[in-house]
Amino acid sequence: MKRKSLFALSAVVVVAAAALVPVLWSGGDNLHNGSAVAATPADQAALVKKGEYLARAGDCIACHTVRGGKQFAGGLPMATPFGTMFTPNITPDDQYGIGKWTQDDFYRAMHTGRSKDGSLLYPGFPFTSYTKVTRADSDAIYAYLRSVAPVNVASRPHELKFPFNQRNMLIGWRTLFFREGEYKADPTKSVEWNRGAYLIEGLGHCGMCHTSINAMGGPVNSAAFAGGLIPLQNWYAPSLTSNKEAGLGDWETKDIADLLKTGVSNRGAVFGPMAEVVHNSLQYMSDADINAMATYLKTIPQKSEAPEPLQLETSEKFGGELLKQGQKIYADNCAKCHAENGLGQPPAFPPLANNQSIQMPSAVNPIRMVLNGGYPPSTDANPHPYGMPPFAQSLSNQEVAAVVTYIRMSWGNHGTAVSPQQVSDLRSAPLD
Known part of the structure; x- marks a missing residue:
């Protein structure tokens, strides 16, 4: 040989x-103040339905739901070369989920890779792709996640090797590999092509x-x-x-x-x-x-x-x-x-x-x-x-x-x- x-x-x-193989969120962040934006029942129902569709497009359920467990309650172990990460609870639970996150908090996580408290999220959560998602689509996903049943289950802390368990090191990683910005349509291409590019490069990651x-x-x-x-x-x-x-x-x-x-x-x-x-x-x-x-x-x-x-x-x-x-x-x-x-x-x-x-x-x-x-x-x-x-x-x-x-x-x-x-x-x- x-x-x-x-x-x-x-x-x-x-x-x-x-x-569209699923990847994971940072996990383990405590959530603090915030509230949802009010809307009429009809508008809110339409927004939730749109958000459910977009959450499917992003395959959120694959990472944030353990087989046989509660939907979006997190806890799925994800082995990486740097240790094991555990996906977080993204149900609207006030204590352990995103119940106290605002639309702005959620969009910041999607768009900038930062949690509610400003801490850096690990790039297992595909914010490098999700940054291309529009604010309107982010708000719709947020509305949908707020509509699911809350689950009062804490997220397990990651089990990462040193020095990968030091979040401050992510600043260098982001400098090298992350470019923030929503998807910009190519005017030389068709509407259909641009829609496909948005889904493949953004939510589809x-x-x-x-x-x-x-x-x-x-x-x-x-x-x-x-x-x-x-x-x-x-x-x-x-x-x-x-x-x-x-x-x-x-x-x-x-x-x-x-x-x-x-x-x-x-x-x-x-x-x-x-x-x-x-x-x-x-x-x-x-x-x-x-x-x-x-x-x-x-x-x-x-x-x-x-x-x-x-x-x-x-x-x-x-x-x-x-x-x-x-x-x-x-x-x-x-x-x-x-x-x-x-x-x-x-x-x-x-x-x-x-x-x-x-x-x-x-x-x-x-x-x-x-x-x-x-x-x-x-x-x-x-x-x-x-x-x-x-x-x-x-x-x-x-x-x-x-x-x-x-x-x-x-x-x-x-x-x-x-x-x-x-x-x-x-x-x-x-x-x-």
């Missing part, structure tokens, strides 16, 4: 088109996952949307700027829209973190907004490639042996759904032939899908999705490497062989 520096870890077994981060936890802006490893999850959000990955320039707008709205399309399906995003957020968005996002995604220009993580590579001779072994394993275990020619039976069973996510430099996500299996999200438009069974118990490390090698190098695919050591490393990777 030898080591080779590769672009980044693959997406999912099929292309995940956007990355897609760049939080689709852009690599450096050792300081800051985005590599020179490679924005060029793909990135989601820390500690061992999933890769693919590049949106390259058609060799999840760049969508050669996709039909309908296929992109179907993928975002339902989790499946004739070009592929989403698994892993992106499946959660579709389930929690994107399926609830209007067709107009989904089409706007698809329109914008098709036009993201090519940018610099993401930094290359280290990855094992097989020798040419061993790769040939894996390819031959993988052909039989594929015929025995995969061909029934994905077909002998790799064309699958879309949208139920996605194609593997000519699939960009299969051929990306890293095979991490295809390996994870073979090991762990998975389902696209259950959505209103696709309530009973077909899933892929796990093969971790029935296939050895070399057999998994062999079948993924075969898939990556057959039917005109131009991927490279996979190392059994990569499979071994990923057997113990977290499933979330």
Whole structure:
């Protein structure tokens, strides 16, 4: 075996088109004085409804609700390279939630990354994206959160390593990586394109996952949307700027829209973190907004490639042996759904032939899908999705490497062989 520096870890077994993967708030701040702005019942009801929609677009529930817990009560542990953070209670509870926050307080958090008392919020809360959200939309989200049931539960303090538990250090981080300012429409583009850009870059905070981060936890802006490893999850959000990955320039707008709205399309399906995003957020968005996002995604220009993580590579001779072994394993275990020619039976069973996510430099996500299996999200438009069974118990490390090698190098695919050591490393990777 030898080591080779590769672009980044693959997406999912099929292309995940956007990355609204949830991130977290600062948490742990005590809340003080403030009150809501009065409105007529009809106006307030409309504002709350709008805010609920926008909160869905921002996928707030994913981070601020523990599975089986009270809605927006926080407490979700979020592992980071710097320690564990716990999401805060954002219900309108006066003691532990945002019950005493004003609209101004809430907008300041969204727009400037500062809490009610002026303290700096950790950038796990995506204020670097939310700063682009308009004041009107921020006020609507605030109105909605004020309408949900209050939960009297304190937020757990973060468990961050020194010196990352020192908030004053965030001043330097913000100087390097944060630019405050609402989204400014591009007058040379259509209204639909600008709406899509606003959602992708703002509430959607897609760049939080689709852009690599450096050792300081800051985005590599020179490679924005060029793909990135989601820390500690061992999933890769693919590049949106390259058609060799999840760049969508050669996709039909309908296929992109179907993928975002339902989790499946004739070009592929989403698994892993992106499946959660579709389930929690994107399926609830209007067709107009989904089409706007698809329109914008098709036009993201090519940018610099993401930094290359280290990855094992097989020798040419061993790769040939894996390819031959993988052909039989594929015929025995995969061909029934994905077909002998790799064309699958879309949208139920996605194609593997000519699939960009299969051929990306890293095979991490295809390996994870073979090991762990998975389902696209259950959505209103696709309530009973077909899933892929796990093969971790029935296939050895070399057999998994062999079948993924075969898939990556057959039917005109131009991927490279996979190392059994990569499979071994990923057997113990977290499933979330």
